[in-house]
Amino acid sequence: MTTAVRTALPRSRAEDATQENQLAVIVRRFLRHRLATASLILIFFIFVASLLAPVITVFPRDAIDISSSNRPAPPGVVDNEGRVHILGIDQLGRDLFTRVLYAARVSLSIAFAVVLASETFGALVGATAGYFGGMVDMVISRIVEFMLTIPTLPILLIISAILIKSDTVLPLPGFVTKALSAIMLAPEREVQKVVVLILILVVFGWMGSARLMRGMALSETKKDYVESLRSVGASDSRIIFRHIVPNGLAPILVNASLNLGGVIVLESALSFLGLGVQDPTPTWGNMLAMSQSYMSQHPWMPLVPGIPLVIVSIGFNFVGDGLRDALDPRLKR
Amino acid sequence: MKDAPEDSRVLLCAEAVMTNYLIRRLFQMALVVFLAAIVTYFLFNIAPGGPLVGLQQQQRRLTREDLARLRAGYELDLYWPVRFSRWLIGVPRGPIVLGGNDLFSNVAVGCYLPRDATLQRNADGTLTRIPAGCDQYEYLSDIQKYHPLVKTSNGILRGDFGLSSVILRDRPVSELIKSRIGPTLLLMSLATLLSLLFAVPIGIYSAIRQYSRFDYFFTTVSFIGSAMPVFFFGLLLILVLSVFPSMLQISLPWIPRLPPGFAVAVRAYDISSWLQNIQPGTLLDRLLHLFMPTAVLTFAFMAGWSRFVRSSMLEVMRQDYVRTARAKGLFERVVIVKHALRNALIPFVTIVVLQIPGIFAGAILTETVFAWPGMGRLYYDALNRSDWPVALALIFITAVLTVFATLIGDILYTVVDPRIKYS
Numbered sequence: 086m087t088t089a090v091r092t093a094l095p096r097s098r099a100e101d102a103t104q105e106n107q108l109a110v111i112v113r114r115f116l117r118h119r120l121a122t123a124s125l126i127l128i129f130f131i132f133v134a135s136l137l138a139p140v141i142t143v144f145p146r147d148a149i150d151i152s153s154s155n156r157p158a159p160p161g162v163v164d165n166e167g168r169v170h171i172l173g174i175d176q177l178g179r180d181l182f183t184r185v186l187y188a189a190r191v192s193l194s195i196a197f198a199v200v201l202a203s204e205t206f207g208a209l210v211g212a213t214a215g216y217f218g219g220m221v222d223m224v225i226s227r228i229v230e231f232m233l234t235i236p237t238l239p240i241l242l243i244i245s246a247i248l249i250k251s252d253t254v255l256p257l258p259g260f261v262t263k264a265l266s267a268i269m270l271a272p273e274r275e276v277q278k279v280v281v282l283i284l285i286l287v288v289f290g291w292m293g294s295a296r297l298m299r300g301m302a303l304s305e306t307k308k309d310y311v312e313s314l315r316s317v318g319a320s321d322s323r324i325i326f327r328h329i330v331p332n333g334l335a336p337i338l339v340n341a342s343l344n345l346g347g348v349i350v351l352e353s354a355l356s357f358l359g360l361g362v363q364d365p366t367p368t369w370g371n372m373l374a375m376s377q378s379y380m381s382q383h384p385w386m387p388l389v390p391g392i393p394l395v396i397v398s399i400g401f402n403f404v405g406d407g408l409r410d411a412l413d414p415r416l417k418r
Numbered sequence: 419m420k421d422a423p424e425d426s427r428v429l430l431c432a433e434a435v436m437t438n439y440l441i442r443r444l445f446q447m448a449l450v451v452f453l454a455a456i457v458t459y460f461l462f463n464i465a466p467g468g469p470l471v472g473l474q475q476q477q478r479r480l481t482r483e484d485l486a487r488l489r490a491g492y493e494l495d496l497y498w499p500v501r502f503s504r505w506l507i508g509v510p511r512g513p514i515v516l517g518g519n520d521l522f523s524n525v526a527v528g529c530y531l532p533r534d535a536t537l538q539r540n541a542d543g544t545l546t547r548i549p550a551g552c553d554q555y556e557y558l559s560d561i562q563k564y565h566p567l568v569k570t571s572n573g574i575l576r577g578d579f580g581l582s583s584v585i586l587r588d589r590p591v592s593e594l595i596k597s598r599i600g601p602t603l604l605l606m607s608l609a610t611l612l613s614l615l616f617a618v619p620i621g622i623y624s625a626i627r628q629y630s631r632f633d634y635f636f637t638t639v640s641f642i643g644s645a646m647p648v649f650f651f652g653l654l655l656i657l658v659l660s661v662f663p664s665m666l667q668i669s670l671p672w673i674p675r676l677p678p679g680f681a682v683a684v685r686a687y688d689i690s691s692w693l694q695n696i697q698p699g700t701l702l703d704r705l706l707h708l709f710m711p712t713a714v715l716t717f718a719f720m721a722g723w724s725r726f727v728r729s730s731m732l733e734v735m736r737q738d739y740v741r742t743a744r745a746k747g748l749f750e751r752v753v754i755v756k757h758a759l760r761n762a763l764i765p766f767v768t769i770v771v772l773q774i775p776g777i778f779a780g781a782i783l784t785e786t787v788f789a790w791p792g793m794g795r796l797y798y799d800a801l802n803r804s805d806w807p808v809a810l811a812l813i814f815i816t817a818v819l820t821v822f823a824t825l826i827g828d829i830l831y832t833v834v835d836p837r838i839k840y841s
Contacts, residue, residue, distance in 0.1 A: 394650060
């Protein structure tokens with residue numbers, strides 16, 4: 086039986102070559118979308134800058150500059166050791182360039198974690214619904230429809246107001262918090278709060294990919310190869326994981342890219358309203374919120390976190406659009 | 419002549435189907451509203467904060483009776499089913515009198531003086547653990563003693579949202595909502611109207627001239643509009659239209675600047691050297707304040723809607739009947755307006771109808787950025803200051819409106835497109 090399945094997926098050298106060609110085709114199609122390419126480059130630049138944050142800046146994240154008494158201060162202020170604050174300092178005397186880099190780390194990690202978790206979960210749920218059909222499909226589809234009609238922002242605000250204000254801490258294994266705190270370069274205590282936010286965003290973010298995957302699974306399940314897989318005795322989970330999910334991966338990838346932008350905006354909206362990531366941990370959202378009270382005297386302040394936020398959120402949307410064109414030209418607008 | 423009775427029978431039948439459908443949907447709606455009420459109520463009841471938070475530290479200075487009185491003020495002495503029922507429908511309000519007899523007056527509805535678990539030292543030196551319990555139960559007959567009728571809500575289902583606990587202490591929530599609904603209605607309906615006016619023609623024209631320069635331009639603009647964080651766009655507008663012009667005021671006094679927040683000014687102001695002394699509360703003052711929030715919302719709505727109109731228009735233009743209409747030799751204008759557009763706007767109806775709850779609930783982010791005194795900002799304040807009755811009322815209203823809007827959308831859908839059947 087296993088040989089039958091294996092012969093269904095032969096991997097000759099010729100086929101590898103065509104696959105490489107396919108990849109080249111996809112890359113070429115993607116590069117034709119100029120806005121998507123430009124966005125990808127900009128996002129990559131921000132990503133690398135945030136990765137190298139401790140190397141690029143000389144200041145620690147929360148260090149307060151005690152040498153100058155006018156706070157916030159404009160870009161180019163020099164402290165008493167001769168170090169330049171490239172983007173100025175905020176109202177507490179912290180270096181804004183440093184904080185915006187660390188904020189990129191936090192915001193991007195949250196976005197990637199949320200999207201990875203919600204797309205995976207959604208894809209599995211959707212594939213299950215589409216593959217089994219009947220009662221399972223009915224229940225899952227109703228749940229998805231219900232969650233999609235809920236106005237997202239008000240509900241998200243309530244839930245984070247309740248969970249984040251009460252300092253809820255999820256029981257996480259130590260290595261998870263350690264790993265996350267190494268990625269975000271934030272103390273573990275702060276990371277534990279961020280994880281709650283990630284969880285909230287996942288709970289409200291999986292429906293899109295579930296719906297997509299359900300549609301794919303519905304049409305795939307009717308095809309002959311699924312029937313033949315069943316006849317050679319492949320188990321349901323094998324068919325779902327090895328055949329249906331990989332077949333529906335292209336739209337999920339596009340959706341993930343679009344979602345990355347959406348999640349970054351949503352997270353910064355929550356942080357902007359004071360109900361997301363809280364102050365000592367920098368994110369673009371809470372930096373914007375703080376700059377709001379000083380912007381009439383210090384107009385550069387909202388621009389510091391705002392510009393990268395806009396680049397990344399619009400950028401991921403363009404990348405998603407480019408990916409759609411590249412992966413499936415039939416879907417083109 | 420023969421067809422006439424048959425026709426009316428078909429109509430009658432359709433009417434019966436419609437009534438059946440409506441009744442079923444109304445029942446479903448009632449169920450959803452009830453579920454929404456339960457879920458939101460319990461969400462807020464597990465929420466921390468609220469009126470008694472500050473008291474935890476002062477507990478030593480308060481006697482147990484003081485604390486009990488305070489707890490009773492927020493109905494925290496009642497058991498949760500009783501509290502929920504009082505919140506939802508406003509009963510029980512006191513002993514039930516039927517035919518001169520008090521019924522159930524000895525049923526305990528709450529605990530007026532709760533007792534924490536303590537350890538008591540006995541005479542022989544051993545410790546006895548006294549479990550948590552209740553020193554004084556509250557019975558149905560005492561409800562009016564501890565909860566005066568003036569403070570008791572008639573129940574949220576009867577439109578009485580109770581009293582605000584923080585923002586306007588001990589004033590009815592409905593009063594707060596009444597003062598905030600006007601600005602929200604004004605802002606949201608203006609933004610909705612404007613974005614419809616822009617989005618529909620842009621969407622149609624983009625679809626007709628697909629891949630033209632116009633199309634590419636507006637597709638990109640709407641892409642940016644739907645990806646742009648509303649709050650940063652708002653801050654950017656404040657910078658460009660208000661902060662920078664004020665900074666240039668001395669060198670370039672003719673550049674107009676807009677007032678950055680609130681719905682009306684407090685005192686007279688001028689926006690440039692040629693437009694001075696604007697009185698607060700005048701039409702011009704209101705329009706100037708309205709400009710930026712409306713622009714932000716319009717941009718955001720327009721982005722999504724124009725793309726929607728475009729894609730559904732493209733979908734319809736590919737259909738056979740449009741080709742038939744063209745083949746008949748109809749003018750392109752007639753083909754587009756009479757044949758394509760009518761069908762293309764059908765799915766758009768639901769989207770616009772689903773905007774209704776938003777018109778009442780307001781835009782939380784935009785109203786917060788511009789300090790617009792509307793419902794969205796009220797919701798934000800209520801959450802940030804833990805004024806749970808206000809937040810509960812707002813989320814409940816939004817839930818009810820969303821359910822209604824969905825129903826109206828579904829019905830409208832079947833009205834504009836008879837091919838769709840109720841099921």
